[in-house]
Amino acid sequence: MKFSSTLIGLFAGAALSLATPTALSAHPTDPTNGGEGGKVIRVTTLAKDGPGSLAEALAGKGPRIIVFEVGGAIDLERSSLRIDQPYVTIAGQTAPSPGITLLRGGIDVATHDVKISHLRILTGVDGQAKRSGWEADAFSTIAAHDVVIENNTFMWAIDENMSASGPRFTGDTVADWRAGTSHDIVFRLNIAAEGLADASHPKGEHSKGSLVHDNATGIVFDRNIWAHNVERSPLVKGGAQVLMVNNFIYDPMHRAVHYNLMDLEWAGHEPVTGEITAVGNVMRGGNSTDADLPFLMLGGVGDLAYYGRDNVAVDRHGNELPDFGRYGDTAARLVAADRPLASLDGYDIMPSSEVETTLLATAGARPWDRSAEEVRILFYIAEGRGHVIDSEEEVGGYPQIESTRAPFVEANWDLKTMTPKAGVYPGQKAGAQEHLSPRDREMRKSGN
Numbered sequence: 001m002k003f004s005s006t007l008i009g010l011f012a013g014a015a016l017s018l019a020t021p022t023a024l025s026a027h028p029t030d031p032t033n034g035g036e037g038g039k040v041i042r043v044t045t046l047a048k049d050g051p052g053s054l055a056e057a058l059a060g061k062g063p064r065i066i067v068f069e070v071g072g073a074i075d076l077e078r079s080s081l082r083i084d085q086p087y088v089t090i091a092g093q094t095a096p097s098p099g100i101t102l103l104r105g106g107i108d109v110a111t112h113d114v115k116i117s118h119l120r121i122l123t124g125v126d127g128q129a130k131r132s133g134w135e136a137d138a139f140s141t142i143a144a145h146d147v148v149i150e151n152n153t154f155m156w157a158i159d160e161n162m163s164a165s166g167p168r169f170t171g172d173t174v175a176d177w178r179a180g181t182s183h184d185i186v187f188r189l190n191i192a193a194e195g196l197a198d199a200s201h202p203k204g205e206h207s208k209g210s211l212v213h214d215n216a217t218g219i220v221f222d223r224n225i226w227a228h229n230v231e232r233s234p235l236v237k238g239g240a241q242v243l244m245v246n247n248f249i250y251d252p253m254h255r256a257v258h259y260n261l262m263d264l265e266w267a268g269h270e271p272v273t274g275e276i277t278a279v280g281n282v283m284r285g286g287n288s289t290d291a292d293l294p295f296l297m298l299g300g301v302g303d304l305a306y307y308g309r310d311n312v313a314v315d316r317h318g319n320e321l322p323d324f325g326r327y328g329d330t331a332a333r334l335v336a337a338d339r340p341l342a343s344l345d346g347y348d349i350m351p352s353s354e355v356e357t358t359l360l361a362t363a364g365a366r367p368w369d370r371s372a373e374e375v376r377i378l379f380y381i382a383e384g385r386g387h388v389i390d391s392e393e394e395v396g397g398y399p400q401i402e403s404t405r406a407p408f409v410e411a412n413w414d415l416k417t418m419t420p421k422a423g424v425y426p427g428q429k430a431g432a433q434e435h436l437s438p439r440d441r442e443m444r445k446s447g448n
């Protein structure tokens with residue numbers, strides 16, 4: 001199978017309906033509408049906390065829609081925002097250009113009925129010594145349920161970039177275990193890129209895309225991009241149930257999709273068969289990818305029930321890669337299913353041949369208003385460039401982001417869909433979005 005390297009229109013989405021950035025992602029009804037119908041809370045400062053901050057808005061109670069009257073960077077100073085109050089929507093699309101970027105931290109969701117859209121999170125090692133203990137996720141759920149994470153960009157995590165986690169065993173039955181951890185989580189149209197490898201995580205190498213923890217169920221990955229992560233794109237742990245539709249995995253190093261029920265973690269508990277349904281996904285190797293890397297690998301002692309259809313795996317030269325492989329010498333079985341293990345009803349599933357180009361145009365925090373970091377990642381994917389990194393300093397470090405301000409005019413927005421009534425988003429740009437050097441800009445002016 002051949003992949004186009006053309007850059008024409010990939011990042012502009014000129015032929016797409018920018019009034020509905022997820023229009024190409026028809027899907028079933030989401031498990032939650034977040035804070036729909038609740039009070040509108042305006043974020044008016046880029047301060048880490050205090051009056052008018054995102055942290056203050058998240059700490060509120062009752063249904064609420066969080067909008068932004070500021071754009072720029074919120075420096076979390078090596079901390080994470082914790083969402084523990086339910087019924088909330090974070091609408092990053094309402095921010096004036098350049099949107100909202102969280103630096104030096106992440107978000108943990110430990111409640112239910114949460115929707116987060118159009119944010120950027122750049123965690124980074126922030127100069128911390130290797131193995132010194134700073135180990136933040138860019139985003140994770142912690143025993144949360146009914147959560148939608150849509151059109152965000154997660155980069156430079158020290159642990160996972162984008163995960164669904166929680167306790168492994170709560171109660172006495174499998175049903176109890178599954179009720180007590182994360183369930184019914186949708187990840188859609190996100191970018192999870194450049195997890196940092198040899199950084200400050202106490203375990204050492206830890207460039208990870210996504211972890212679906214043991215017994216988590218109803219976890220959906222719909223049209224996401226994973227790029228330049230050593231492994232976990234995603235890792236599905238024991239007894240978990242995952243649906244993957246039209247995702248794109250670029251330059252995984254040692255593992256792409258993998259399943260592992262570890263006997264050391266399940267001591268005293270009978271293994272539970274995990275489930276993965278994967279349809280229309282693409283894995284393309286890059287400069288970091290091991291030779292002959294399989295699309296799916298099985299480790300540990302638990303069986304995996306698997307349904308796959310129209311999944312493509314190729315190396316950086318376009319040569320086919322194996323569908324399946326193992327790590328570890330165990331009796332774990334791959335049990336092929338003859339029909340999907342999760343419902344595909346309601347999904348407008350693309351053929352795998354369309355996945356790369358479509359996702360380069362539509363995934364990430366603000367497809368109509370890209371950041372330099374996003375444009376770099378997307379061009380690297382399109383051109384077959386880039387590699388796994390240990391520090392954000394290898395790619396220019398934390399960005400300097402201008403601060404902006406503009407009022408949120410409630411009458412101009414459909415508060416049910418959180419889309420602008422005029423069909424134009426704050427900062428929406430026409431034409432292809434490129435990150436040009438001063439010399440490039442001068443050459444473009446002269447017509448060369």
